[in-house]
Amino acid sequence: MDVVIVGAGSVGLLLGSYLSESGLEVTMIVRREGQANALNNNGIRRINEDGSETISRIHATTSMPTGSASPVWIIAVKYINLQQLLNELDNLQILNPMLFIQNGLDHFGMANATSLPNLAFATVEHGARRLDDNTVQHNGVGLVTIGAGRGDSTIFGIIETAHSDRFPVTRHVDAEFVLMRKVLINCMINPLTAILEVENGELLTNPSCHELFVALYDELINAFPDMKPFLSIEAVSAVCQNTAHNKSSMLSDRLAGRPMEIKTIITAVIEKANELHKKVPLLAMLEKMLYAIEGKGEQL
Incomplete structure (x- = not known):
């Protein structure tokens, strides 16, 4: 696998769709078996701004994958669920490179308090709305900006694979900014x-x-x-x-x-x-x- 996405809300589904479309192998970790089944059976259905639809095939699971190569993990859960997830990752000794996509500021200190050797932070300015377990509506093109955090920031360049006019991705040297x-x-x-x-x-x-x-x-x-x-x-x-x-x-x-x-x-x-x-x-x-x-x- 190339990328693991934890969380399949509107942002997680949007990222998963474009990353899969770019040719990356995407695994999504979700909480409910029903959502995992919908994603595995039907893929991510993305409704584009012009009304067209794109289906992207991914693998979904409710279990934390361990013992694999070192894919980049994108943490797309809401802030309220982040600490519980970090505790679980710590218990499982999962130390993969992790890109955090939460709203606000508090997650910056929370992530930096972990022992993760390589981490970065991203902001997403796209308009997106989850319609059901495997459908996301792309309501407006924005920008994904990846800010360098701790460790080797070049690892997260894999996300730029998905860069396009409809899904622009850029990087910045300062995550706090x-x-x-x-x-x-x-x-x-x-x-x-x-x-x-x-x-x-x-x-x-x-x-x-x-x-x-x-x-x-x-x-x-x-x-x-x-x-x-x-x-x-x-x-x-x-x-x-x-x-x-x-x-x-x-x-x-x-x-x-x-x-x-x-x-x-x-x-x-x-x-x-x-x-x-x-x-x-x-x-x-x-x-x-x-x-x-x-x-x-x-x-x-």
């Missing part, structure tokens, strides 16, 4: 879409939504001015436009009754701003609203 840029984009989009229950594109087309979006951008760039050359409002608007019909991960979690990733995205950025003695009152208010929606306001 890559994660910080993405988490700021998340903070400008996710809380507003989750609270207002709108798709990403409405932050541009709805005047009231857009006013809040611009105010949030200005506040965060004022708090982190070093990021301004790398994160213009046009760039964030382009993410909204490219994923116009996509529900943000935070809105999807809210609608599905799952815990929203407030702490690792919103709270983490507020704490970073506090360290710089900068105030982010709008983001702090949105954080309180999100915790209130989850019924966890007392934990603030």
Whole structure:
């Protein structure tokens, strides 16, 4: 096998589809036998932006593969499930090169606290929605950026095999920069879409939504001015436009009754701003609203 993907949500399925299409042998580790059977029997069904469909054949299992060659592992589980997975990998003494794809910032320290010799971190700006156990809808072309972490970063060049106009992949020397840029984009989009229950594109087309979006951008760039050359409002608007019909991960979690990733995205950025003695009152208010929606306001 060339690549192992742990987690078959929207991002895991999208990555698995394009990596398999590029000629790599992909194994996906999932939690349920039903999903494993659907993937093994039918492959990953990807609905492209133009309405066409692509079927990619992969192998799916509910068991952790051990004793194999050294494929790159892509860890695509949600942050809330990451620590349990890391404990399991440690117990099984699996030390393969691992690429972490989670939202927010907290997973950076969590992964670096492991004994994994080679690790990297990636951000995904594509719009994707899982429709069923083996179907993903590609709602908008974005960018996959791989940031170098610990050890040999060249190992993760295998992911660039999938690079194409519809699935661009790039690499960066600094994983922390890559994660910080993405988490700021998340903070400008996710809380507003989750609270207002709108798709990403409405932050541009709805005047009231857009006013809040611009105010949030200005506040965060004022708090982190070093990021301004790398994160213009046009760039964030382009993410909204490219994923116009996509529900943000935070809105999807809210609608599905799952815990929203407030702490690792919103709270983490507020704490970073506090360290710089900068105030982010709008983001702090949105954080309180999100915790209130989850019924966890007392934990603030």
